Amino acid sequence: MKQKVQEAMAEITRGASEFIGADYIASLVGRYYTTGERFVVKAGFDPTAPDLHLGHTVLIQKLAVFQRYGGDVKFLIGDFTATIGDPSGKSETRKQLSAQEVQNNAQTYKEQVFKILDPKYTEICFNSKWINALGVGGLVDLTSKFSVARMLERDDFEKRYQQNRPISIIEFMYPLLQGYDSVALGCDIELGGNDQKFNLLVGRTLQRAYGLNKEQSVLTVPLLEGLDGVNKMSKSLGNYIGVTEKPNAMYAKILSISDDLMWKYYELLSSKTIGEIEEYKRGVANGVLHPKAVKEELALEITARYHSLDLAQNAKKEFDEVFQGDATPSEAPQMAFQKGIWICELLKLANLCSSTSQARRDIQGGGLKINKQKIMDENYKFESGEYVIQIGKRKFIRAVIK
Template sequence: MDRINNQNLESNPDLKNKIKEAIAELKRGSSDFIGIEYIESLIMRYYQSGQRFIVKAGFDPTAPDLHLGHTVLIQKLATFQRYGGDVKFLIGDFTATIGDPSGKNETRKQLTLKEVEKNAQTYKDQVFKILDPRYTEVCFNSTWINKLGVGGLVDLTSKFSVARMLERDDFEKRYKENRPISIIEFMYPLLQGYDSVVLNADIELGGNDQKFNLLVGRTLQRAYGLEKEQSVLTVPLLEGLDGVNKMSKSLGNYIGVTEKPHLMYAKILSISDDLMWKYYDLLSVKTIPQIQDLKNNVKENKLHPKIVKEELALEITTKYYNLEIALEAKKEFESVFSKDEIPSDIPKMDFKEGIWICELLKLANLCPSTSQARRDIQGGGVKINKQKIINENYKFELGEYIIQIGKRKFIKAVIK
């Protein structure tokens, strides 16, 4: 901030404290915070004059549904909205057809336009569970990239060197290993940076694997003559239910934003006590002092970690539904897992008489393979009508059966 702004702060301790609190909340759980002085000046201007600023984050609609790992970034956008940020929620409907190579060791499969459009619509439906619609504009980068034309693209590529592009870790690794890097992959960070130019972004947010791309945006804003250089904030990847790998649908360790409430509540309670605190930092709306109080109470044995985790599960489930539904989910969890009862809402599937249990478990998506189904049976993790089954060669006769694996997976099988 310039000298006048600093003088204003020194003469206004209340304003100084407000900005300090805002920065602490924005830094909470973040990985990189580049250009913090510019962010401070924007927040101060907002408090003094009400003038808002532009915060950008891009999402490639590569999958139809969001999970809690995606919402870490959206939560941070919502925090910026509280301190004067107008969010440009950018859906990369053009760049998604290229595929972002960040963190990848090989070229990514490109999506069709139809797939992108379908996934983009589900994103729009889901983000307003977190963001304030009054201060959010959903944008599609095809709007301006389609207008660039060949001349515009050539001009864009002239503003960044191949040497700079190869500084990115994944490109450098693949280049040294003589693995293919397509020219179109070089275009992805350039087009993402060009989005920042068009949107006149003051701040851009992304995952910590996106840092290079976000810095390209700063370079291009200078190259195109903007009288600003966007600040950059990155957030860490959120580990999934296994506590090891990042949350991912392909790994099955995710909690979906559209998950049924009783499953959402139960899945949150299944995370480890240590991971719980990271979920609090990245997903909860509780303030830093409130979370610290919870940590202190657990450390001093004034609160059991399970109680604190239940509070987190209730908060997150309420966010995506409402308090009444969340309390029902809590009640059902206690009924199912404490009293060994059956959930009230479980999927129903039809199968043919004589089907092998391992095949049924695979077809019902309760197990990824028949081999895993065998292991689950051998480990005592499979129940039929509340009774453990140990016969891995079991075949079903006519009738209806409630099949359970572990504490959260249920299905009603109708054998015809």
């Protein structure tokens, strides 16, 4: 059994940034193997946007690993805390969402998580259930469990305090309410991004303060960089791969990441074993494998996970035809414009370029094709007709000029 626990812990800790209370988790896994008794593992997600992206799934896939080794997952949707907004890593007070926005977004989360998690060992929870039940007296009592001095130890709060930037009292409530979630659910383990460490430790403190005969272990995971390879994957930055992306778009986006970033995606997103990934790395290092071939395997795996193997293979086929041949994507959007429209204005309106100035630069750099012909005239204006317009390798539209 000792070897089985060691193997389980190797998978559980794979890709983790930090692990607090590893011995406790090993004992829970050992108990599961011995008696079949399961334990409670939780991760919280504030539904601040309608869809999950691959950055979110790093945590969700780790929850799925725990399910294999005895974890009963409490997938916590922070419908109450989302109305506050998590201030972690932020330099200013967060915009609050309306209750209706939160509910709409939460519904999409419920529909998406079972692409990864086993429904048999998953409970979808909403923290408004117990936070609303606290009442004013309960909230006042909660604030007595934690000091302002401790709260200001948090890096982002400390910086804002030193810089005389505003910190609202409601932002102090966020870590307390997240910590209280762990009390209400009786968590044995809580997972979060490495920017969440402070909040996760508040949960340990509150479990002691409320007299629970346990202190949750904490596992943090790295934040997954988006397509730009620099910033955390985020819908607001436009560098994300959504789990509801169409298969062709998902496959193409994954292939667009850098060769270096590919290995982090493998470690945090792939279901391949550590040994298999190391074998890929050796193959690339000694020239036996081309990085693009290895990246294609990753793109196929992830696209098949959220769609199907057939759709993933079709996405690969179309990608090869479009980007290695001279085809036009079947999913290229169609847009209508008026006769005489200036090419730079069209590119901006079609979101192919961020501005007319950027459009000029792209055209001057040879990045524009109209009906597969390279166009270098930045003053080009359209006559009536239908056109396939391409910027770079991956941006297409079908333009109907009337």
